[in-house]
Amino acid sequence: xxDEQVRQDQQQEVEQEEVVDDRLLRLAADFENYKKRAARExxxxxxxxxxxxxxxxxxxxxxxxxxxQAANEHQEATxxxxxxxxxxxxxxxxxxxxxxxxxxxxAFDPHVHEALLAQPVEDAESGTVIDVVQKGYTxxxxxxxxxxxxxxx
Amino acid sequence: xxDEQVRQDQQQEVEQEEVVDDRLLRLAADFENYKKRAARExxxxxxxxxxxxxxxxxxxxxxxxxxxQAANEHQEATxxxxxxxxxxxxxxxxxxxxxxxxxxxxAFDPHVHEALLAQPVEDAESGTVIDVVQKGYTxxxxxxxxxxxxxxx
Numbered sequence: 001x002x003d004e005q006v007r008q009d010q011q012q013e014v015e016q017e018e019v020v021d022d023r024l025l026r027l028a029a030d031f032e033n034y035k036k037r038a039a040r041e042x043x044x045x046x047x048x049x050x051x052x053x054x055x056x057x058x059x060x061x062x063x064x065x066x067x068x069q070a071a072n073e074h075q076e077a078t079x080x081x082x083x084x085x086x087x088x089x090x091x092x093x094x095x096x097x098x099x100x101x102x103x104x105x106x107a108f109d110p111h112v113h114e115a116l117l118a119q120p121v122e123d124a125e126s127g128t129v130i131d132v133v134q135k136g137y138t139x140x141x142x143x144x145x146x147x148x149x150x151x152x153x
Numbered sequence: 154x155x156d157e158q159v160r161q162d163q164q165q166e167v168e169q170e171e172v173v174d175d176r177l178l179r180l181a182a183d184f185e186n187y188k189k190r191a192a193r194e195x196x197x198x199x200x201x202x203x204x205x206x207x208x209x210x211x212x213x214x215x216x217x218x219x220x221x222q223a224a225n226e227h228q229e230a231t232x233x234x235x236x237x238x239x240x241x242x243x244x245x246x247x248x249x250x251x252x253x254x255x256x257x258x259x260a261f262d263p264h265v266h267e268a269l270l271a272q273p274v275e276d277a278e279s280g281t282v283i284d285v286v287q288k289g290y291t292x293x294x295x296x297x298x299x300x301x302x303x304x305x306x
Binding site for chain 2: 016020053058076086090094
C-alpha cells in the first residue's frame with residue numbers, strides 16, 4: 001500500500017465517520033424537536049378537546065337561561081318545556097361523546113355497581129339489584145361513575 | 154505499514170463503524186417508539202380531558218332529571234329551584250374550565266362581537282352595542298362563540 005493510498009484511505013474513513021456522526025447528530029436533533037412538539041401538541045389537544053365540549057354546552061346554557069326567565073315570569077308551561085329540552089340536549093351531548101348509562105337490571109355486578117345497602121326482599125333473588133339510588137355511566141370502556149344500587153339479600 | 158498493521162486498522166475501522174451504526178440504529182428505534190407512544194398518549198389525553206368534563210356534567214344531568222320529575226309531578230316550586238340550581242352548576246362548571254362571558258357594554262368590537270343588525274337610535278352613539286341577541290363566550294384567549302349583537306347606527 002502506498003503512502004498516498006493510506007492517506008486517501010484515512011481521508012475517506014474520516015469523511016465516512018463525519019457522515020455517520022452527522023446523521024447521528026441530525027437524528028438526535030430531530031428527536032429532541034419531536035419531543036418538544038409532542039409536549040406542545042398534548043397541551044393543545046387537551047385544550048381543543050375541552051373547547052369542542054364547551055362549544056356544545058353553550059346552547060344548553062342558553063336554553064337554561066331561557067327556562068330561568070320563564071320561571072321568573074311564572075310561565076310554567078314554557079319552563080317545563082325548557083327543562084325537558086335542556087335535559088334532552090345534555091343527554092344527547094353525553095351520548096354523542098361516548099357516555100352510556102350503566103344497566104342495572106338483573107344481578108349485582110361489582111365492576112359497574114356500588115352496593116349502598118343490602119335488603120332482605122321476599123320476591124327477589126339474592127344478589128339482584130332492586131333499586132337504583134344514583135345512575136351510573138361509562139365513557140368508552142371506563143366506568144366514569146358506578147351505579148349506586150340497593151341489592152336483595 | 155505491515156500487512157498485519159493494515160489488517161488491524163481495517164478491523165478497528167469496521168468495529169468503530171459498527172458501534173456508530175449501532176448507536177444510529179438504537180436512536181432511530183427509540184425515536185420510532187417515542188412517536189408511537191406520543192400518538193397513543195395524545196389519544197389518552199383527549200379521552201382523559203373529556204372524561205374530566207363528562208364527570209363534572211353527570212351531577213348536572215342528575216339535577217335535571219330531578220327537575221323533570223318535579224315538572225311531571227307539578228311541583229312548581231321544586232322545579233324552579235331545580236332549574237336555578239342546574240343553571241348555577243353549569244355556569245360554574247364552564248367558569249372553572251376557563252370559559253368567560255364576552256363583555257358587550259360600550260363600543261362594538263369585531264374581534265368578539267358579531268353585528269346582526271344596525272339600528273338608528275336617538276340616545277346611543279353610533280357603533281355602540283344596544284342589544285345582545287345571543288351571549289358570546291371566550292375560552293382562554295379564544296373566542297368560542299362571538300356575542301351576537303345589535304349596533305347603533
